[in-house]
Amino acid sequence: MPLEKYKQKRNFQSSPEPSGDLALADKRAKEQKDKKSLFFCVQKHLASHLHYDFRIEHHGVLLSWAVPKGPSLDPKTKRLAMHVEDHPFEYGTFEGVIPEGYGAGIVMLWDQGTWIPEVPDVDAALKKGDLKFTLDGYKLKGSWVLVRTGGRYPGGSGDRSWLLIKHRDEWAGEVDITTFAPKSVKSDGDFEDILAQDRPDVWESDRGGGRPATGGEAGAMLAKIIERAAAIKAGRPPESIESKPSAKPAARAKTSSVKRKPGAKRRTK
Ligand code: MN
Numbered sequence: 590m591p592l593e594k595y596k597q598k599r600n601f602q603s604s605p606e607p608s609g610d611l612a613l614a615d616k617r618a619k620e621q622k623d624k625k626s627l628f629f630c631v632q633k634h635l636a637s638h639l640h641y642d643f644r645i646e647h648h649g650v651l652l653s654w655a656v657p658k659g660p661s662l663d664p665k666t667k668r669l670a671m672h673v674e675d676h677p678f679e680y681g682t683f684e685g686v687i688p689e690g691y692g693a694g695i696v697m698l699w700d701q702g703t704w705i706p707e708v709p710d711v712d713a714a715l716k717k718g719d720l721k722f723t724l725d726g727y728k729l730k731g732s733w734v735l736v737r738t739g740g741r742y743p744g745g746s747g748d749r750s751w752l753l754i755k756h757r758d759e760w761a762g763e764v765d766i767t768t769f770a771p772k773s774v775k776s777d778g779d780f781e782d783i784l785a786q787d788r789p790d791v792w793e794s795d796r797g798g799g800r801p802a803t804g805g806e807a808g809a810m811l812a813k814i815i816e817r818a819a820a821i822k823a824g825r826p827p828e829s830i831e832s833k834p835s836a837k838p839a840a841r842a843k844t845s846s847v848k849r850k851p852g853a854k855r856r857t858k
Contacts, residue, residue, distance in 0.1 A: 591615075591650055594674035598691045605685050606692075609677035617678050618649030626703035629724060630681045631660065633771075635780055635814070636694035638807045641767070643670060643753060645704050645722070647711055650675040654751060659767040660729055662755050670735060670753040684775050686787040693801035695783055695814070698775040702726030718751070727774045731760030780810075781817035781827060789818040 592609040601608045621627065627646040634642055634655075641659040644651035654670035661668050684698045706714070707721040714720040718737025724730055738750045755761050772779050778786070792800045792815055802808045817827040 591648075592675060592677055595676055598674065600690055603689055604687050604691075606683060606687060607677050607679040610679065613678060614649035616649070617646070621646075621648065626705050626725070628678070628681055628701070629704040629726065630701040631656075631699045631726070631729065632683070633659070633697040633699040633780075634692065634694060635802070635807060635811060636687075636692050637802050638805075639810065641699060642673075642676075644676060644681060646678060646681070649678060651678060651681055652715075654735065654753065656753055660753055660755070662729075662760070662762045662764060662766050664755045664757045664761050667752040667754045670751045672749045672751055682775065684773060684783060686784055686791060687801075688788065688791045689799065694811070695780045697773045697778075697780060697783055699772075700726040700728040700774055702729070707732065718748075721756075728766055728770050729760075731758045732756035780814045781821060784814060784818035785821035789815070789822045793819065 591611060591614050595609055599606060599608075628651075629643075629645045630651075632642040632644070634640055638657065641656045643654045643656050643660065646652075653673045653676050655673050656668050656670045658668050681701065682698060684696055686695055687693045702725045704725070705723045707723060708714040711720065718739070720735045721732065722734070723732050733756060734754050736752050736754065737748060738752055739748060773783070776782065776786075784791075792811075800808070800811060802811045820827040
């Protein structure tokens with residue numbers, strides 16, 4: 590059954606994630622042959638660790654890979670991509686807070702657009718472990734490949750580990766795209782803005798225990814995001830947090846940092 594693993598892992602009573610409509614998956618799968626391009630997205634996900642979920646539509650669902658370091662535009666930089674369970678098509682524009690359970694943390698829609706396979710048979714390419722494709726997103730464009738490593742890559746495991754690699758073309762470059770363009774293409778916000786709009790207090794009362802990440806880099810990042818989200822919610826400039834941790838309440842500064850990128854359309858669920 591499609592999306593079986595996706596559904597098994599989640600409790601939709603407590604998670605705001607889409608529950609996965611099988612009729613919709615079936616409908617989209619049937620429509621696929623008439624389409625020249627299909628949906629793709631990258632969701633930046635701060636859970637127990639920060640990673641980027643790369644998803645491409647195929648047979649009515651989103652084939653998914655978790656890329657710990659995110660995509661690189663530099664063809665010399667191969668990024669580990671762990672193949673994970675298929676996600677529902679509707680998941681592709683999801684952005685929000687998962688308060689607890691599997692994947693608990695914050696999800697940001699980091700990029701979205703369309704993809705076109707560069708091979709005649711996607712299923713055969715996936716089976717072979719070598720899928721070439723072209724992306725047309727806001728941040729990621731041009732020719733790319735996903736190659737299965739067969740577990741030969743350090744940090745990878747078994748046949749779930751693939752590499753995401755940019756091909757050399759006019760869209761390749763040395764700019765670190767995750768640092769250069771860190772925000773959402775849906776809300777234009779950062780993690781703290783997404784948390785502030787949703788449930789900024791979700792992990793606040795619980796110093797430790799219930800937080801998806803407490804130690805290490807992800808834990809430190811989450812702690813700062815929680816603090817900044819609380820500041821946004823309270824109408825204090827979140828910019829004050831790094832320099833003045835005990836900043837007094839003040840009118841919220843004009844948030845020039847959340848200006849919309851030209852071309853980035855606001856989308857609703
Ligand atoms: Mn994820």
